[in-house]
Amino acid sequence: MKITIIGTGYVGLVTGACLAELGNDVFCLDVDQRKIDLLNNGGIPIHEPGLEEVVARNRAAGRLQFSTDVAASVAHGQLQFIAVGTPPDEDGSADLQYVLAAARNIGRHMDGYKVIVDKSTVPVGTADRVAAALREELRHRGEESMEFAVVSNPEFLKEGAAVEDFMRPDRIVIGHDDSPAGQRARDVMKLLYAPFNRNHERVYWMDVRSAEFTKYAANAMLATRISFMNELANLADQVGADIEAVRHGIGSDPRIGHSFLYAGAGYGGSCFPKDVQALERTARQYDQELLILRAVEAVNDRQKQVLGRKVVQRFGEDLTGMTFAVWGLAFKPNTDDMREAPSRVLLKELIERGASVAVHDPVAMEEAQRVLALDLSDAQLARVAFRKTPMEALDGAEALVIVTEWKAFRSPDFEQIKARLKHPVIIDGRNLFEPPLMTGLGIEYHGIGRSVLT
Numbered sequence: 113m114k115i116t117i118i119g120t121g122y123v124g125l126v127t128g129a130c131l132a133e134l135g136n137d138v139f140c141l142d143v144d145q146r147k148i149d150l151l152n153n154g155g156i157p158i159h160e161p162g163l164e165e166v167v168a169r170n171r172a173a174g175r176l177q178f179s180t181d182v183a184a185s186v187a188h189g190q191l192q193f194i195a196v197g198t199p200p201d202e203d204g205s206a207d208l209q210y211v212l213a214a215a216r217n218i219g220r221h222m223d224g225y226k227v228i229v230d231k232s233t234v235p236v237g238t239a240d241r242v243a244a245a246l247r248e249e250l251r252h253r254g255e256e257s258m259e260f261a262v263v264s265n266p267e268f269l270k271e272g273a274a275v276e277d278f279m280r281p282d283r284i285v286i287g288h289d290d291s292p293a294g295q296r297a298r299d300v301m302k303l304l305y306a307p308f309n310r311n312h313e314r315v316y317w318m319d320v321r322s323a324e325f326t327k328y329a330a331n332a333m334l335a336t337r338i339s340f341m342n343e344l345a346n347l348a349d350q351v352g353a354d355i356e357a358v359r360h361g362i363g364s365d366p367r368i369g370h371s372f373l374y375a376g377a378g379y380g381g382s383c384f385p386k387d388v389q390a391l392e393r394t395a396r397q398y399d400q401e402l403l404i405l406r407a408v409e410a411v412n413d414r415q416k417q418v419l420g421r422k423v424v425q426r427f428g429e430d431l432t433g434m435t436f437a438v439w440g441l442a443f444k445p446n447t448d449d450m451r452e453a454p455s456r457v458l459l460k461e462l463i464e465r466g467a468s469v470a471v472h473d474p475v476a477m478e479e480a481q482r483v484l485a486l487d488l489s490d491a492q493l494a495r496v497a498f499r500k501t502p503m504e505a506l507d508g509a510e511a512l513v514i515v516t517e518w519k520a521f522r523s524p525d526f527e528q529i530k531a532r533l534k535h536p537v538i539i540d541g542r543n544l545f546e547p548p549l550m551t552g553l554g555i556e557y558h559g560i561g562r563s564v565l566t
């Protein structure tokens with residue numbers, strides 16, 4: 113099938129590459145000339161396991177092209193996927209300017225029936241706005257009778273496992289309307305996703321608004337589980353219980369399940385924070401307040417400060433002249449994404465209290481340099497040392513603080529850690545290690561919700 117992907121970011125590039133892998137002829141559009149040049153020169157703008165190979169293979173096979181040419185992109189695909197960003201507006205609602213700009217471009221250039229697929233995460237009712245923007249452009253051109261359909265097909269991939277998630281989805285949600293153009297769009301989407309549907313029915317067909325809502329509901333639920341566990345972990349620290357034991361104890365109940373119950377340093381990334389906010393904002397437009405989600409957000413804001421708080425509890429309010437080693441900068445493992453990463457809150461806090469930091473992340477160092485320059489002044493940034501290996505970050509530091517649970521941090525050489533640090537102290541924002549084991553090794557260990565009274 114001939115497919116256009118508008119927006120070649122995390123979602124657009126993965127969607128485009130994976131659909132090309134299945135034999136489709138994919139045209140990826142972006143407004144960012146540098147990104148397109150990089151891709152056309154065989155580079156890849158993001159770190160995502162397996163993606164580079166899929167992109168290279170399909171480019172070589174002539175099934176995947178990258179361009180900034182809007183007219184050519186509209187001409188190419190019968191399916192036009194909108195996968196542009198929907199960042200939070202000043203009031204927390206989703207900023208739809210990129211989505212609507214993409215819709216207008218389609219309306220300006222289309223010359224026959226198209227299926228417009230909203231893949232970006234967009235508030236309930238956005239498909240109607242996309243259709244209205246498109247129709248307005250068609251009206252300007254005197255082409256108001258030209259048919260199209262807007263379907264909602266939210267994306268559930270996880271950064272760090274995006275190719276795998278796209279290729280083996282738990283579910284595919286598609287919302288369409290019952291008009292003749294909507295029914296026709298359903299047939300097109302059915303054909304597109306047929307390869308994913310061979311052994312199990314994975315497609316959930318629904319109306320457009322329910323599909324749009326489903327994406328927010330999913331992210332809001334996941335964020336809720338995280339904040340719930342973080343809040344309990346802080347209490348566990350107070351009462352002397354181990355949140356990890358509690359997690360096993362409750363996760364074994366199939367009604368609860370084990371996934372997404374990890375206490376930690378708070379959730380970040382481009383999706384949970386903004387989607388929780390956007391859903392709250394939507395509710396407010398209908399004079400409703402989502403009390404649970406308001407708390408989820410507040411708990412998370414507080415949790416992002418937990419590591420800074422634990423450093424202060426151990427080393428005092430004034431950290432002048434001290435250096436701390438920080439392992440992990442990305443908001444989660446297997447990505448270089450630093451959007452809303454808890455590490456940013458920690459680094460700012462430590463530096464504002466007078467400390468220096470020596471940091472290491474397996475893939476996010478370059479991106480970290482870019483975003484930390486936004487968070488910190490030049491003088492503050494000068495107190496961040498980027499170290500090539502985790503061990504080098506430890507030299508002369510008071511303690512090690514772990515922010516991201518990269519696999520490479522799970523079995524470190526503890527003797528080396530002790531030898532390189534000034535004090536054998538690990539403050540672990542991801543509960544990677546067992547406290548008794550740490551005590552046995554002579555390490556003072558501070559996890560999240562693990563202050564068991566013995």
Ligand code: NAD
Pocket residue numbers: 118119120121122123124141142143144147195196197198210213214231232233234267268269270271382383
């Ligand atoms: P991103 O910022 O990585 O990519 C968006 C791309 O769109 C950018 O490259 C930008 O230059 C481009 N763009 C903006 N306006 C354009 C236009 N008019 N024409 C062509 N290109 C344009 O964003 P992302 O992380 O891929 O997210 C995209 C959407 O998918 C968001 O709504 C997000 O909430 C949703 N989503 C993201 C994830 C994720 O893990 N990142 C997962 C599921 C859903």
